[in-house]
Amino acid sequence: MALTSQILELIRISSTDLPADVENAIQEATKREEVGSSAATVLQTIEENIKLARKETTAMCQDTGSLVFYIDYPECGNERIYRESILDAVREATNLKYLRPNTVEPLSGKNSGDNIGRNAPYLHFHQWDKDYVRIRFMQKGGGCENCGAQYRLPDSTLNAGRDIKGVRKAIIDAVFQAQGQGCAPAILGISIGGDRAVSYTYAKEQLFRKIGERNPDKEIAEFEVELCKELNTMGIGPMGFGGKTTILDVLVGIQPRHPASFFVSISYMCWACRRRTLTIKGNEVEYD
Amino acid sequence: MIKLKTPISEADIRKLKVGDQVLLSGIIVTARDAAHKLMYEDRPTFIDEYLKDGAIYHCGPVVSQDSSSGEWSFISSGPTTSAREEPYQAKVIEDYKVRAVIGKGGMGDKTCKGLMHTGAVYLHAVGGAGALTAERVKKVLTVFKLEEFGSPEAFWVIEVEDFPCVVTMDSHGGSLHKEIADKSYEKMKLLIG
Helix, strand or coil, X not given: CHHHHHHHHHHHHHHHCCCHHHHHHHHHHHHHCCCCCHHHHHHHXXXXXXXXXXXXXCCCCCCCCEEEEEEEECCCCCHHHHHHHHHHHHHHHHHCCCCCCCCECCCCCCECCCCXXXXXXXXXXXXXXXXXXXXXXXXXXXXXXXXXXXXXXXXXXXXXXXXHHHHHHHHHHXXXXXXXXXXXXXXXXXXXXXXXXXXHHHHHHHHHXXXXXXXXXXHHHHHHHHHHHHHCCCCCCHHHCCCCCCEEEEEEEECCCCCCCCEEEEEEECCCCEEEEEEEECCEEEEC | CEEEECCCCHHHHHCCCCCCEEEEEEEEEECCHHHHHHHHHHCCCCCHHHHCCXXXXXXXXXXXXXXXXXXXXXXXXXXXXXXXXXXXXXXXXXXXXXXXXXXXXXXXXXXXXXXXXXXXEEEECCCCCHHHHHCCEEXXXXXXXXXXXXXXXXXXXXXXXXXXXXXXXXXXXXXXHHHHHHHHHHHHHHHHC
C-alpha cells in the first residue's frame, strides 16, 4: 500500500507541478522576448498556468500524456510488486483527475477508461547494483509525440551525411517540420545510433536529464549548446507565433550503431515537460 | 481586445484580421478526431443547433462528474493540435455553418480556403494551458457520444466566458502559420545550406 501511495504522489506532483528547471527556463525565455509581443504574451500565459496548476493541484495540461515508467530496483526486489503498485496508482490517479483516460484501442477507438492496457503504462524494468529503488516517471503529450522524427543517414533530400553535420541537418529539419504544433518552446531528446526501436527509446530517455545538464563528452556538449542557439534563430517561437525561443534545450545521447545503419531520432517534448523521480531508500522517500 | 459572443454573424467574422486578440463568450462545442471523422462522413444532425454560427473547440478535456447532482465540470481543458482535422475541417465548417474554430498549431491551405468561403476564423488558444482555460468554462450544458467515444473525444457543449484567443487565420486568406513557416524555411536554408 505504501508503495502505491508513493507512486500516486509521484504522479500527482508530475501532473500538477512543473519541475523547477523547466519553469526557470520558461521564465528566462519570457525575459528575452520583446515586451508586448505575441511570444511574450504566450509565455506569460504559460507561466500563469503553471502557477495555477500547482496552487490548485490540477493537471497543468489536459493532455496528461502517455505514461512512461523507468524502474531501477535492487537485487532483492520483485518486479511484480512494482508493476501492481504502479497499475493501482495509475487507476487511482485517473479517478482523482490527475490523469485523463488516454488509453484507446487503436482500431475501435474504445477508451479503457483507466489508462491501463497492453504496454500502457509503459514500464521499463532494470535491476541494478544499488541498494535503493528509483522510479522515473514521464508524461508524454500526444501533440508533441507526433512531432518526433527518425532520420536514416545519409539523407539525400537534406544532403545530410553520416557525421555530426548530417545529424545537425536532420535535427534542424525536424524542428522546422514541427513548427508550433508540438507546443513550443520545446526540449529535444536526441539519440545518435542504435537500431530503430532503441534509437527512439534512448532519445526519449534523454528527456529525464535536467535543462542544462550537458553530455559528459565535451564535443557533444558543445554541439548541444550551439545547436540550441541555431534553432532559436529560426523564429518559430512559442506556439509557433514567431519569437526568439523555439527550443529550451537540446539533450543528446550517443549509442553504438550497426555498421550499415545510422539513425538519428528526435523526441520532441512540449514546454509542459512532466517528468519526476521517486527514490526510496529504506524509510527515506524523496521526490525530485 | 475584441469581445465576441456566440452566435456570431458572418459580418462580425469578416471584420477580424490575423493578430486580433479575442475574448470569446457563449456556447461552444468541443470536437476532435473521432467527432470530426463522424461529422465529415455521416453528417449527423444532433449537434446542428449548437454549431450554427457557433464555434468548434479542438479539445479533449479532463472532466469531473459530481456524484450527487450528476453535473459535469471541466478540470483542465487547453487546445489540442488542430492539424489532424485538416482533411475534415473545411467541409465541417461549411456543412454546419461554423464561424470559429479554436485550437492550436494552426491549419493548412484547405482549411484556409474553407474559412474564406464560409466566413469563419481560426482562433489560437495557448497549448498546454489547461488549468487556466478550464477557469473560463462556466458550465457544461450537455454531452454527446460520451459512451462511444470516451471523455476526451466526446462532443462537450459548454458555456465559456472571456475565453482568450488570437486570430491566426482570418476569413480573407491571412495565416500567421503560413507566414511563420515561410520565414522559418528561409532561416533553415541559411542554416543547412
